[in-house]
Amino acid sequence: MHIDWWTLGLQTINVLILVWLLRHFFFQPIKAVIEARRAAAARITEEAEALRTAAKAELAALEARRRDFTAEGEKILAEAHAQASAERGAMLDQARAEAGRIVAEAREVLGREREAQRRTLEAQAAELALAMARRLLDLLPPRQVTAAFLEGLAAEMERLSDAARNDLATAGAITIATATPLPSELQAEWRDRLAQLLGAGPRLAFQHEPALIAGVELRGPHTLLRRNWRADLERLARALPLTPQVHDVQQLA
Amino acid sequence: MTSPLETHPVWQLGPVPLSMPVLVTWGLMLVLAGGSWLLTRRLALRPGRAQAAMELVVEAVEQQIRETMRVEPRPYLALIGTFFLFVLTANWSSLIPGIEPPTASIETDAALALIVFVAVILYGLRVRGWRGYLGSFLYPNIIMLPLNLIENFTRTFALMVRLFGNVMSGVFVIGIVLSLVGFLVPVPLMALELLTGAVQAYIFSVLAMVFIGGAVEGEGGNARERKDA
Known part of the structure; x- marks a missing residue:
């Protein structure tokens, strides 16, 4: 068996050069694009996570706003109830006062009518008494x-x-x-x-x-x-x- | 038929004789490097089929390094990946009529084994330092020092011979059958040779990983397993 040392040396150099060539033109670019994809995926994941966090925060804020709206609505409703109650009370008071005024006026009118009626009756009675007295005087x-x-x-x-x-x-x-x-x-x-x-x-x-x-x-x-x-x-x-x-x-x- | 154990120069470049394995290797280098340059010019985050296939290869090699060596694969990716791609393409180059795979010559396999041998030492020194790497030869005790030293050479030699024997024998058998029975009969053997070539590329890469991993094992999970043992 014979070893060709020239071939051995050249093949050693060839393989070493091939290692450098493939490192430079194959493995490094492929690894770079894989790393870039992983970085992009990580960035997208982080962005998605950030978006999810932001969405959660937004959801919480919306929930809080909804609760605020509910509380505000209840407050407005309570105020409306209170205002309606106050207005109803005021209207009732006004109605009572109006009714009282009407009753008083009615009583006054009734009193005046009764007084007038009484006076009329008294006048009639006096007239009757006068007539009767005149009849008696005529006798x-x-x-x-x-x-x-x-x-x-x-x-x-x-x-x-x-x-x-x-x-x-x-x-x-x-x-x-x-x-x-x-x-x-x-x-x-x-x-x-x-x-x-x-x-x-x-x-x-x-x-x-x-x-x-x-x-x-x-x-x-x-x-x-x-x-x-x-x-x-x-x-x-x-x-x-x-x-x-x-x-x-x-x-x- | 020439002896498969000998390499003959086919061209003389000044004082340097160029054999067929060297020329075929240059052709493979041109194809691999040129193809890589062409295919990786326009890489995108959304990969096409070719880019997806290349990423699959890289990811598979990385995963294999991670599982075998229990270390971060980045420093070893180019070397191990190049071993796998070169041995695979070299073995499959026998499908081209008139081309003999470079891995069927002992010089090419010796060159690969020599690179693995040196890489083991360099990675071991870089990762564990002089003391750590040399101390690994004393594991599990000082009695094992000669065996560990001899093992470093014998396993490199075995790595070389294994690849050479498998590829050369396949080429040799196909050549004999082709010379004996004619044109289409060796086709099943060539198909088998495809499988053998892929398996040999995988085995060579895995063994390189194992050897390098053994030198840097203080870095990853092997050290823990050792302590547990």
């Missing part, structure tokens, strides 16, 4: 009725004090109003009668006033003596609790 002779009232007036004058009679006699003219016209002879009779009661002859004037209904009324400068039904009715009206006003009675009369 009596007017002259005697007036004479009776004049007698009562004379009795009342007698019960006056001397100073009052003196004042009545000297103060000025005296007017005697009667419900029915007083005949002249009766006027003369009463001139004498008053002269006796008052001393000196006072200046007398007779006046016919149907508003007195029945009776007489003596009017001096400082004295008023009333013996007539109008005065009696006024006294009765003042005495009764639901007495109509004087002017109403006057109107009714």
